[in-house]
Amino acid sequence: MAVGAGFGYYSLSSIIITEYKGAELGTIALLSNIMREIIALLAAPFLVRFFGKLAPISVGGATTMxxxxxxxxxxxxxxYIVVSIxxxxxxxxxxxxxxxxLCTI
Structure with a gap:
């Protein structure tokens, strides 16, 4: 749950997870958040077409600003600029x- 709660903020969430849970989970968090950002960048037109105009904002997480x-x-x-920011x-x-x-639980 902590990896998903990084919300695309890979520079901070992976460090926090590494400190609490170890380098393996921290690396998974980093890669997961980077892939989230790449998917948001590449799939935004498809997300708008199939799921609506708020979908890329939701998928992008913390990187939407x-x-x-x-x-x-x-x-x-x-x-949607203000909503995104x-x-x-x-x-x-x-x-x-x-x-x-989530890491301390």
Whole structure:
């Protein structure tokens, strides 16, 4: 659950998981979060077509306020910029708390 709670924030969540659970799980978290970002970048047009304009924002996780914002804007539209930034900020701030909580359980 801690790996999934990284929400694409690979630079922080993998370090926290490595400290609490070891290098193996930290590496899995890093790769999982990088793959999440790549999928969000490559699949955004398909996600919009089949699941709606909010789908790439949901898939992108914490990266929706920075690295995936241009593709989300292009595929979903400019009116989703604010939603994407707020979504990314909320997830960015919640990652340290949620991942730490899940690692200590």
């Amino acid at each position: 920075d690295t995936t914002l241009p593709i989300i804007t292009r595929c979903s539209g400019e009116k 707020v979504h990314g900020c909320l997830l960015d701030f919640s990652v340290p708390f949620i991942v730490t909580l």
